[in-house]
Amino acid sequence: MQSYAEMSKEELQALRKKLSAQYKEFQGKDLKLDMSRGKPSAEQLDLSMEMMNVLNSDSDLTCEDGTDCRNYGVLTGIKEVKELIGDMMEVSPDNIIIYGNSSLNVMFDTVSRSMTHGVMGCTPWCKLDKVKFLCPVPGYDRHFGITEYFGIEMINVPMNEDGPDMDMVEKLVSTDDSIKGIWCVPKYSNPTGNSYSDETVRRFARLKPAAPDFRIYWDNAYGIHHLYDHDQDHLIEILAECKRAGNPDLVYKFSSTSKISFPGSGIAAIATSRNNLEDILKQLKYQTIGHDKVNQLRHVRFFKDIHGMVEHMRRHADILRPKFEAVTSILDRELSGLGIGSWTTPKGGYFISFDTLDGCAKDVVAKCKKAGLVMTGAGATYPYGKDPHDCNIRIAPSYPPLGDLILAMELFALCVKIVSIDKLLADKETVEKTVAPAESKAEA
Amino acid sequence: MQSYAEMSKEELQALRKKLSAQYKEFQGKDLKLDMSRGKPSAEQLDLSMEMMNVLNSDSDLTCEDGTDCRNYGVLTGIKEVKELIGDMMEVSPDNIIIYGNSSLNVMFDTVSRSMTHGVMGCTPWCKLDKVKFLCPVPGYDRHFGITEYFGIEMINVPMNEDGPDMDMVEKLVSTDDSIKGIWCVPKYSNPTGNSYSDETVRRFARLKPAAPDFRIYWDNAYGIHHLYDHDQDHLIEILAECKRAGNPDLVYKFSSTSKISFPGSGIAAIATSRNNLEDILKQLKYQTIGHDKVNQLRHVRFFKDIHGMVEHMRRHADILRPKFEAVTSILDRELSGLGIGSWTTPKGGYFISFDTLDGCAKDVVAKCKKAGLVMTGAGATYPYGKDPHDCNIRIAPSYPPLGDLILAMELFALCVKIVSIDKLLADKETVEKTVAPAESKAEA
Ligand SMILES: Cc1ncc(COP(=O)(O)O)c(C=O)c1O
Ligand SMILES: Cc1ncc(COP(=O)(O)O)c(C=O)c1O
Numbered sequence: 074m075q076s077y078a079e080m081s082k083e084e085l086q087a088l089r090k091k092l093s094a095q096y097k098e099f100q101g102k103d104l105k106l107d108m109s110r111g112k113p114s115a116e117q118l119d120l121s122m123e124m125m126n127v128l129n130s131d132s133d134l135t136c137e138d139g140t141d142c143r144n145y146g147v148l149t150g151i152k153e154v155k156e157l158i159g160d161m162m163e164v165s166p167d168n169i170i171i172y173g174n175s176s177l178n179v180m181f182d183t184v185s186r187s188m189t190h191g192v193m194g195c196t197p198w199c200k201l202d203k204v205k206f207l208c209p210v211p212g213y214d215r216h217f218g219i220t221e222y223f224g225i226e227m228i229n230v231p232m233n234e235d236g237p238d239m240d241m242v243e244k245l246v247s248t249d250d251s252i253k254g255i256w257c258v259p260k261y262s263n264p265t266g267n268s269y270s271d272e273t274v275r276r277f278a279r280l281k282p283a284a285p286d287f288r289i290y291w292d293n294a295y296g297i298h299h300l301y302d303h304d305q306d307h308l309i310e311i312l313a314e315c316k317r318a319g320n321p322d323l324v325y326k327f328s329s330t331s332k333i334s335f336p337g338s339g340i341a342a343i344a345t346s347r348n349n350l351e352d353i354l355k356q357l358k359y360q361t362i363g364h365d366k367v368n369q370l371r372h373v374r375f376f377k378d379i380h381g382m383v384e385h386m387r388r389h390a391d392i393l394r395p396k397f398e399a400v401t402s403i404l405d406r407e408l409s410g411l412g413i414g415s416w417t418t419p420k421g422g423y424f425i426s427f428d429t430l431d432g433c434a435k436d437v438v439a440k441c442k443k444a445g446l447v448m449t450g451a452g453a454t455y456p457y458g459k460d461p462h463d464c465n466i467r468i469a470p471s472y473p474p475l476g477d478l479i480l481a482m483e484l485f486a487l488c489v490k491i492v493s494i495d496k497l498l499a500d501k502e503t504v505e506k507t508v509a510p511a512e513s514k515a516e517a
Numbered sequence: 518m519q520s521y522a523e524m525s526k527e528e529l530q531a532l533r534k535k536l537s538a539q540y541k542e543f544q545g546k547d548l549k550l551d552m553s554r555g556k557p558s559a560e561q562l563d564l565s566m567e568m569m570n571v572l573n574s575d576s577d578l579t580c581e582d583g584t585d586c587r588n589y590g591v592l593t594g595i596k597e598v599k600e601l602i603g604d605m606m607e608v609s610p611d612n613i614i615i616y617g618n619s620s621l622n623v624m625f626d627t628v629s630r631s632m633t634h635g636v637m638g639c640t641p642w643c644k645l646d647k648v649k650f651l652c653p654v655p656g657y658d659r660h661f662g663i664t665e666y667f668g669i670e671m672i673n674v675p676m677n678e679d680g681p682d683m684d685m686v687e688k689l690v691s692t693d694d695s696i697k698g699i700w701c702v703p704k705y706s707n708p709t710g711n712s713y714s715d716e717t718v719r720r721f722a723r724l725k726p727a728a729p730d731f732r733i734y735w736d737n738a739y740g741i742h743h744l745y746d747h748d749q750d751h752l753i754e755i756l757a758e759c760k761r762a763g764n765p766d767l768v769y770k771f772s773s774t775s776k777i778s779f780p781g782s783g784i785a786a787i788a789t790s791r792n793n794l795e796d797i798l799k800q801l802k803y804q805t806i807g808h809d810k811v812n813q814l815r816h817v818r819f820f821k822d823i824h825g826m827v828e829h830m831r832r833h834a835d836i837l838r839p840k841f842e843a844v845t846s847i848l849d850r851e852l853s854g855l856g857i858g859s860w861t862t863p864k865g866g867y868f869i870s871f872d873t874l875d876g877c878a879k880d881v882v883a884k885c886k887k888a889g890l891v892m893t894g895a896g897a898t899y900p901y902g903k904d905p906h907d908c909n910i911r912i913a914p915s916y917p918p919l920g921d922l923i924l925a926m927e928l929f930a931l932c933v934k935i936v937s938i939d940k941l942l943a944d945k946e947t948v949e950k951t952v953a954p955a956e957s958k959a960e961a
Contacts, residue, residue: 110589118587122574129573130566143562145554145780173617178805188633189643189667199633199643215803222803223633336589338811359659359666361622365809367782 074410077493082501089494092487099484104445106481111423112472113332120388121334127374142366148357154369160379162328163310164344173364176329176341181219183325186356188223192286193352207255209237211426211454211465213263216256227456232265236273250283254290260308261295264454264467265426266419268306278314289324295422296328297386300394304420321346340372396470400425400482407486413493425468433492434463440488446481518854521937526945533938543928548889550925555867556916557776564832565778571818586810598813604823606772607754608788617808620773620785625663627769630800632667636730637796651699653681655870655898655909657707660700671900676709680717694727698734704752705739708898708911709870710863712750722758733768739866740772741830744838748864765790784816840914844869844926851930857937869912876907877936884932890925
């Protein structure tokens with residue numbers, strides 16, 4: 074494959090023509106494809122339909138300790154679900170609070186509580202002139218949405234293959250006491266799909282924050298969301314590592330079963346130190362009488378234990394794997410060697426991250442849309458929706474059926490090619506314009 | 518019946534002896550009775566067990582507009598549940614947001630949002646020196662808990678038979694712009710069981726608050742929780758009345774199915790004007806991707822429509838009615854005419870309010886506890902847990918089986934008698950002490 078950068082203006086123009094014809098063909102197909110969000114497919118949701126059967130009118134809805142799950146009470150979750158989610162999050166049930174259906178909601182509440190009441194006795198953030206969060210980029214748009222909503226200044230930190238740039242994190246966190254948090258998706262990250270290395274986790278656990286109320290927001294949304302049986306990323310468990318490092322209160326760990334059972338009808342949880350839990354409970358006891366215990370029981374009766382959950386995730390993987398592989402093989406086939414894009418090949422999670430040439434992402438997404446394919450908005454993976462290089466695009470392979478996905482990725486690759494050519498041609502023109510007058514001057 | 522106040526010291530002492538013997542008997546029974554919270558009984562919960570059958574693995578979990586309820590999305594609730602809850606709350610589905618399982622959580626979030634972001638463009642409350650709420654008393658402890666948690670100053674307003682003292686409410690609200698809200702349980706109020714009169718509702722709708730961000734927190738938790746078929750309280754619908762009065766944005770209305778289906782596993786909602794909804798949505802879209810739609814669907818499939826819900830409430834009433842009547846008939850039999858207590862006789866809701874002689878409530882509750890009966894803590898019905906007259910006790914008849922309830926109320930009445938006698942005797946002693954020295958002086 075010849076790299077586009079090496080092609081002459083004429084070669085590029087000729088190719089552009091050919092690709093335009095292909096694009097027109099796509100437009101003629103009247104496609105309606107949506108790859109904008111990381112939603113499980115209907116086929117995946119079917120995997121959990123048995124969950125609708127585990128409780129019926131003859132069921133005993135009492136949990137192990139005798140509590141009637143149909144009634145009020147049990148603020149932090151029933152024992153057996155704490156055990157299940159504890160195993161899922163690799164922490165002791167004693168370090169867990171079970172919430173409602175959304176971990177995002179738990180993160181929101183955590184920031185909101187810090188704003189109004191502060192963290193473990195520190196000044197409430199709303200009383201401070203400036204509060205900042207570090208944001209590894211590209212990252213999850215809804216994280217950035219929460220911090221933006223609360224007027225928290227976001228600082229981009231590059232996300233590398235082994236995690237955020239830890240030199241930068243360490244430096245900033247240890248010197249600036251207005252930095253109160255960092256958003257982390259440590260495993261099969263949204264959107265890169267990369268996982269933090271052991272060294273990265275160790276360095277996180279050993280941070281020496283200038284702010285005593287600095288916390289790591291460790292959103293382990295994809296903790297057991299592997300694509301492969303034998304090639305899985307593994308993380309050092311962060312709570313234990315923080316404890317070992319003498320930093321027991323440094324981290325809030327979040328997770329949910331949104332992409333295990335049903336998104337929107339799962340259960341979410343926070344795991345953290347006893348001190349942090351106590352701090353959180355001071356809020357929680359005023360916020361609600363308790364979360365949905367019937368749904369907690371439903372989850373326990375369905376999955377039974379962590380082994381049941383792991384087996385269940387294997388079935389998800391069987392559906393997701395071909396889709397991820399279709400995406401990367403189409404990208405390989407269509408784009409490798411052209412020098413106009415790079416992408417990740419995750420071993421789990423819900424996303425693949427694609428980088429175009431600088432300044433092309435928005436145009437690629439727009440061009441896809443004009444032919445009936447909705448991608449996640451370009452820029453969405455950056456705070457304030459501003460990708461400084463306009464190059465990152467999040468690919469979400471899970472939702473469309475495989476046939477649609479293949480079509481969508483072919484269209485996507487085509488759009489990348491066209492937009493890249495336009496970019497390269499425009500660059501050449503700029504060069505000509507700057508060079509040409511100089512030449513004519515020399516001639517004169 | 519002779520009023521205790523008219524009895525002589527000797528008569529009271531003799532009676533005290535007799536009652537003490539009865540109390541000892543109760544203590545010998547080793548009772549474990551809990552009337553502390555307004556929880557439905559197991560028998561009531563059984564009424565909703567069919568709800569566990571309406572969705573099973575063969576069910577189509579798509580809602581009317583084609584949305585797969587198992588997946589992410591639909592931030593404000595599915596259309597058919599908005600219709601059902603709209604009918605329940607007597608408002609248009611367009612004025613509703615469906616939340617998770619707890620209306621208390623919605624109220625908490627509403628206050629929290631006002632703290633951090635303000636109400637419809639007004640200054641966030643956390644930036645103000647002083648924020649106050651009016652609290653009709655006796656009232657619901659968890660309301661007061663929320664405002665206390667946020668450092669909001671609470672001002673007691675007497676709750677009369679037809680609602681809060683509206684002269685006081687109007688005067689305070691129209692003159693003090695630091696008053697930002699009032700907690701209302703307008704129907705079958707917690708704990709008095711009284712409902713607001715038409716005039717009260719009309720005056721609420723016509724308030725002229727000094728603060729543009731003043732809102733009425735209209736917690737209609739017991740909107741359809743009648744005890745009788747033909748003798749029901751009826752409220753003027755507050756949203757419509759506010760609109761008619763030219764005050765469309767004045768009220769947030771809250772409700773949930775906690776005491777219709779399952780407490781903790783029901784669905785909650787807010788109903789308010791379009792302007793307020795827009796304001797709320799600015800927060801909600803960052804807070805979560807969506808609430809539990811499967812549970813929404815479950816509720817709709819179970820109740821079908823408001824008629825189904827009303828029929829269901831009739832079955833609740835059949836269980837609750839005998840309990841309420843047992844309480845009031847025991848109080849009648851044991852205490853009427855004695856001048857040592859007064860109580861309400863609600864036609865719905867979950868509570869009966871009891872007033873002892875001044876300074877007796879704490880002692881009565883403590884005395885009950887010593888014989889194995891846990892009542893709601895005295896003072897709980899007042900902000901900061903401080904009942905200025907130490908006289909109000911909330912009676913929650915719903916949870917215990919009828920037999921236990923009868924026993925509990927007999928014990929309760931006995932404790933009221935004993936504590937009242939002690940109080941009257943102590944009063945007599947004080948009078949003697951103050952009178953006696955004066956007399957001896959006169960003699961000297
Ligand atoms: C990293 C990450 N965290 C959280 C969520 C949402 O979690 P929940 O459904 O528990 O609110 C997502 C969903 O895409 C996600 O990618
Ligand atoms: C007046 C009132 N509001 C709200 C609640 C709790 O509502 P939810 O279960 O929807 O949080 C109660 C429960 O006792 C109540 O009495």
